[in-house]
Amino acid sequence: MIVENLPQAAWIDTQSELQHLIAHLSEQTQIAVDTESNSLHVYHEQVCLIQFSTQKKDYLVDPLAFNSLDGLTPIFANPKIEKVFHAAEYDLICLRRDFGFTFSNIFDTMLVARILGYKAVGLGDLLTERFQIQVEKRNQRANWGSRPLSRELLRYAQIDTHFLIELRNQLYKELKLKDLWALAKEDFAIACKGNGIVEHKKCMNWERLDRQRMLSPRERTILYELWKCREQLGEQTNRPVFKILSNERLVVLAHATPKTEKALEHLGLTLHQIERFGGEVLAAIRRGKEAPIIRHSISKRPPQVFLNRLELLRTWRKKTAQHMGVESDIILPRRYLNDIAEKNPGNKHELAEVMEHSPWRLAHFGEEILDTLRITR
Numbered sequence: 001m002i003v004e005n006l007p008q009a010a011w012i013d014t015q016s017e018l019q020h021l022i023a024h025l026s027e028q029t030q031i032a033v034d035t036e037s038n039s040l041h042v043y044h045e046q047v048c049l050i051q052f053s054t055q056k057k058d059y060l061v062d063p064l065a066f067n068s069l070d071g072l073t074p075i076f077a078n079p080k081i082e083k084v085f086h087a088a089e090y091d092l093i094c095l096r097r098d099f100g101f102t103f104s105n106i107f108d109t110m111l112v113a114r115i116l117g118y119k120a121v122g123l124g125d126l127l128t129e130r131f132q133i134q135v136e137k138r139n140q141r142a143n144w145g146s147r148p149l150s151r152e153l154l155r156y157a158q159i160d161t162h163f164l165i166e167l168r169n170q171l172y173k174e175l176k177l178k179d180l181w182a183l184a185k186e187d188f189a190i191a192c193k194g195n196g197i198v199e200h201k202k203c204m205n206w207e208r209l210d211r212q213r214m215l216s217p218r219e220r221t222i223l224y225e226l227w228k229c230r231e232q233l234g235e236q237t238n239r240p241v242f243k244i245l246s247n248e249r250l251v252v253l254a255h256a257t258p259k260t261e262k263a264l265e266h267l268g269l270t271l272h273q274i275e276r277f278g279g280e281v282l283a284a285i286r287r288g289k290e291a292p293i294i295r296h297s298i299s300k301r302p303p304q305v306f307l308n309r310l311e312l313l314r315t316w317r318k319k320t321a322q323h324m325g326v327e328s329d330i331i332l333p334r335r336y337l338n339d340i341a342e343k344n345p346g347n348k349h350e351l352a353e354v355m356e357h358s359p360w361r362l363a364h365f366g367e368e369i370l371d372t373l374r375i376t377r
Contacts, residue, residue, distance in 0.1 A: 009058035013065035032164035038145035048144035053161035117325040222288030223254035229284035
């Protein structure tokens with residue numbers, strides 16, 4: 001069924017409403033949290049909506065209406081308040097980046113579903129399975145930075161947290177039943193630490209563009225100039241770079257090296273694109289023709305003994321994951337896989353130093369990991 005009878009969520013866009021919300025959240029032991037950002041519509045992405053749900057009420061906070069959300073900082077940092085997310089990683093990255101929040105005591109329902117071996121772990125899948133709720137996926141691509149938000153979008157955002165606490169409680173029971181709660185807690189704690197505040201600007205390395213290695217050295221140099229031009233245009237106009245020129249179009253332009261706006265039109269640029277930034281594109285191509293040749297970045301190949309250990313660990317991990325009915329990274333996340341292969345611990349004490357934040361995995365898989373490494377010695 002499609003949800004139509006939810007109580008209306010409280011829209012928070014004044015200081016007094018925010019203070020009331022903070023006071024209410026401070027009294028809770030569990031709250032559900034989600035965010036909506038506008039990455040598909042701007043170059044400088046930002047959090048445009050923060051959803052909160054308690055057992056009794058749903059809230060939609062408009063960050064665009066406030067100069068500061070510092071009052072929420074103690075909520076996210078409070079170890080006595082469990083913050084329930086679904087697919088927490090990106091929400092935490094964005095909340096750190098935009099507001100400097102730090103986190104303790106989270107519960108990630110998607111991570112738990114993966115630990116439990118669920119095949120379909122999207123929130124929509126879980127809501128359909130548990131609560132017979134259908135979620136309109138098309139709203140995922142909405143421009144959350146626009147105002148006012150439609151009633152449909154507000155309802156969509158509310159659903160993202162409204163059922164999370166109950167979903168969390170059901171999944172928690174399954175974790176306890178399968179004796180996997182300790183593993184989940186470890187991964188929640190690691191997620192809270194994060195990797196610090198990420199760069200505000202996300203740009204793809206130009207050498208990873210599809211088909212760029214088919215270009216000549218001069219054409220790759222032109223591609224580099226076009227890529228820089230696209231980033232600058234995105235930043236200046238606050239538009240996502242894919243709405244300026246697609247990756248495929250960059251490679252086509254670098255290979256064809258057009259000299260005129262008419263040639264740009266023949267290569268697929270619209271008249272609107274040509275009018276807005278055709279001159280910048282042609283200038284980038286001219287710079288690429290004259291600039292020193294760009295060479296391939298040379299990645300140092302890891303030692304063969306490291307690669308051998310890595311392959312053996314991957315093979316062990318895959319078999320163990322198949323036996324447990326989960327994805328391989330649940331058994332041994334990549335951060336541990338690479339560290340273990342590099343440091344090559346020879347005993348349980350040395351392995352414990354590498355896996356200090358995951359005693360559950362150390363206890364359950366430590367001997368198997370050490371046995372796998374002994375094969376390479």
